[in-house]
Amino acid sequence: MSSGLSDQEINEFLKDHGAELGHLDAVVVDLNGIVRGKRYPMDQAAKLLSEGMNYPTAAFTLDVTGDCADPLGNGFSDGDPDGVALPVPGTLGVLDGAHGRSGMVLMTSFHRDGRVNRLEPRQVAAGALEKFTEKTGMTPMVAFELEFFLFDEERDAEGMPHLPDIPGGAGRKWLPQVYDIMELDRYQPFFSDLYRSCEGMGIPATVTICEFAPGQFEVNLAHHADALVAADQCSLFRHLVKMVARKHGLQASFLSKPFIDQIGSGMHLHISLPDGQGRNLFDPSAFPETAKASLAHAAGGLLDTMADGMGIFAPNLNAFRRFQPNATAPVGRSWGHNNRSVAVRVPLCEDSSMRLEHRVAGADANPYMVLAAVLAGIDYGLAHQCDPGVPVTGNAGEATDTGLPLNWRDALEILGQSTVMKEYLGADYLPVYCAIKEAEREKFMATISRQEIDWYL
Incomplete structure (x- = not known):
């Protein structure tokens, strides 16, 4: 699977902002609306933006406390497998946080075989739409x-x-x-x-x-x-x-x-x-x-x-x-x-x-x-x-x-x-x-x- 971002979008972002940003957050939105994800150093940003990242498919079953109750066998029962999360076009940008300027991009979740991860609320909404x-x-x-x-x-x-x-x-x-x-x-x-x-x-x-x-x-x-x-x-x-x-x-x-x-x-x-x-x-x-x-x-x-x-x-x-x-x-x-x-x-x-x-x-x-x-x-x-x-x-x-x-x-x-x-x-x-x-x-x-x-x- 390839990224949802074009090479031009990735290259322009890194050219314009790569030197000024402390890190790049690759984020997803869980069932509770909580933003979770991974923080990448800027020297790994190009790979992340072009290839995506490994991310557990069952991470979207966490409750508001961050606990996974293994709902209906999703979580530890199935081995908690990784899927892949890919960048969502149009969501790559910069923000001013408590520790200076950083980058952020929204990711969306798929299984390794390319199927959408129906445990992700964003994919649920996409299907409803x-x-x-x-x-x-x-x-x-x-x-x-x-x-x-x-x-x-x-x-x-x-x-x-x-x-x-x-x-x-x-x-x-x-x-x-x-x-x-x-x-x-x-x-x-x-x-x-x-x-x-x-x-x-x-x-x-x-x-x-x-x-x-x-x-x-x-x-x-x-x-x-x-x-x-x-x-x-x-x-x-x-x-x-x-x-x-x-x-x-x-x-x-x-x-x-x-x-x-x-x-x-x-x-x-x-x-x-x-x-x-x-x-x-x-x-x-x-x-x-x-x-x-x-x-x-x-x-x-x-x-x-x-x-x-x-x-x-x-x-x-x-x-x-x-x-x-x-x-x-x-x-x-x-x-x-x-x-x-x-x-x-x-x-x-x-x-x-x-x-x-x-x-x-x-x-x-x-x-x-x-x-x-x-x-x-x-x-x-x-x-x-x-x-x-x-x-x-x-x-x-x-x-x-x-x-x-x-x-x-x-x-x-x-x-x-x-x-x-x-x-x-x-x-x-x-x-x-x-x-x-x-x-x-x-x-x-x-x-x-x-x-x-x-x-x-």
Whole structure:
């Protein structure tokens, strides 16, 4: 197998950056969205970029703690064999980390015989995207929005995160400053380096805002005509945020709900459906007789399959704490126009860019898995002409939906039984995903918390 990079791309990168970089990180994204991989000295970069690297195929079955529970015989049972990981075109770049400038390239996994490694979430998403295009004739255009917190690297006396006491700030006061430009200005050194690293990695970071919780921000990524590339960029963006934060003595966190009394962090996915001629299926000027119905059917499919996908949208116990009434996170199967309280929103936009915004996933969800689940829902809605009901015009977040599994155990059980998700994630992969997450849940529940001691001792 040969690299996905051209000789020209490799040679130009090494000519432009080889002398200035301390190392080159070859990275993959695991089931939990964690960036893992190998660090190469620059004198081995040419070989890596042209030939790839050995990498265990079962490394994608690690849980969030880095443990492999050998799910369904993937891991030690099969000898933990190496596959090969090859560079993904368009992902080779440079960034400014805590220890200076370095290079990074995203890799994707194959078996030694050339078969794609279906344990890799990126390959799962690639398969889902291919299936979606084959069935619908549409090539999704996607953009991600990500919310995150910036904390001090040091924890407080109780071991909890707290805001940094940055120059020009007002100390560690827990005051929300949504849309506050002065608050952005206080963090500008961090954001300047972040945007510089995004540019160096080809990640189209655009608008930044202060969010509702103190120390919380949102960055939008530009729409991309290749949905898999959009998921690549989202995955690498989270890694860049964490690396640049460390450079500034900060800790960045995409945890869905760091504080029970503050707003949580979400991952919003915007999606439109261009056909082979570039016409958006949801555009009433391009499809005057069907666009409105197509938009509604797609929304209906997302709502009808939302329960199936909750084990993906909320990938850990903490993620379910985000779903509280009147806390900006959707708590029911609802949709509406220009309404941020719903699960599936139709944003204000021109007809040509008419789209749906999926607002359910936590910021710590795996972008590849979220993309695959959203594609599954939209396909289901279009194929079955699902009715989403009347668009909500008021507050859809006042009461939780009893039809949604808003706890980890039930969500994993429903996900594992879902025929819709099995079709898009793969009949072989879905049981592996659920087994890994169920083992993680059981391991988490086997620990004794400080609160249990305080309450019940």
